[in-house]
Amino acid sequence: MKKIIVANWKMNPYTLRDAKQLLNNIKKGLTKIKFKNIEVIICAPFIWLSDLSNSPSKKIKLGAQNLFWEKQGAYTGEISGLMLRNLKCQYVLIGHSERRTHLNETNKMINKKIMTALSVFLKPILCVGEKRGEDMSQVIRGQLIEGLKGVSRAKAENLIIAYEPVWAIGTGNPCKPEDAMKASLFIRKILSDIYNRKIADKIPIIYGGSTNSKNAKNYITEAEMDGLLPGGASLDASEFIRMIKEVNKNV
Numbered sequence: 001m002k003k004i005i006v007a008n009w010k011m012n013p014y015t016l017r018d019a020k021q022l023l024n025n026i027k028k029g030l031t032k033i034k035f036k037n038i039e040v041i042i043c044a045p046f047i048w049l050s051d052l053s054n055s056p057s058k059k060i061k062l063g064a065q066n067l068f069w070e071k072q073g074a075y076t077g078e079i080s081g082l083m084l085r086n087l088k089c090q091y092v093l094i095g096h097s098e099r100r101t102h103l104n105e106t107n108k109m110i111n112k113k114i115m116t117a118l119s120v121f122l123k124p125i126l127c128v129g130e131k132r133g134e135d136m137s138q139v140i141r142g143q144l145i146e147g148l149k150g151v152s153r154a155k156a157e158n159l160i161i162a163y164e165p166v167w168a169i170g171t172g173n174p175c176k177p178e179d180a181m182k183a184s185l186f187i188r189k190i191l192s193d194i195y196n197r198k199i200a201d202k203i204p205i206i207y208g209g210s211t212n213s214k215n216a217k218n219y220i221t222e223a224e225m226d227g228l229l230p231g232g233a234s235l236d237a238s239e240f241i242r243m244i245k246e247v248n249k250n251v
């Protein structure tokens, strides 16, 4: 399966100039890499997507960090999937723990977002993961079953699942590769129960939470993850390039 590296810029950087420069530095770094079977996706803030999509790169795909579940209409402050498609976005993060925590996003809301993303041919990257002290399997089961309610077998092949234990995000305290692997096997099992083994095997399961160029290899080789979702490390072009190189070496 293809290895996927998703940069989550979150609410950074705060000027367009810096966003363009970061993208340009990443692009420059990528010219020297001969891509094997990998895909690099940058999920930038909504406000920079239009400008960033004006300088396309064969090696980088664009993604958003959220969307609203309606396609158009009186929803002040919201951004729809159709708008994102018009900006050449191909992916969208859905259900990131920061949105579940700070914006009170529920599995029901996340499910509506997944359905609308798929209906406009955006590929959802559904983030799941437990908080410190919670039972991993119980939390993830609920997030997957409720989040994917009504997603057909045919559409399921367009999903990416990101395992992101909340306690590992932005803490410098990543999940042990063996625990990431345990979670990934569990996610695959739930996906097989919802769909079937053949479809579950086609859905990439990636890991996010304090990843960097030093630990990237462990998740790809030891934990057999299908990719990574760096936040902090993706804001430093050279560090992000080093991560991509590590993944590319170990495809």
Ligand code: PGA
Binding pocket: 008, 164, 168, 169, 170, 171, 172, 208, 209, 210, 211, 229, 230, 231, 232, 233
């Ligand atoms: P982090 O963020 O790499 O800074 O821990 C990951 C994420 O929130 O997606």
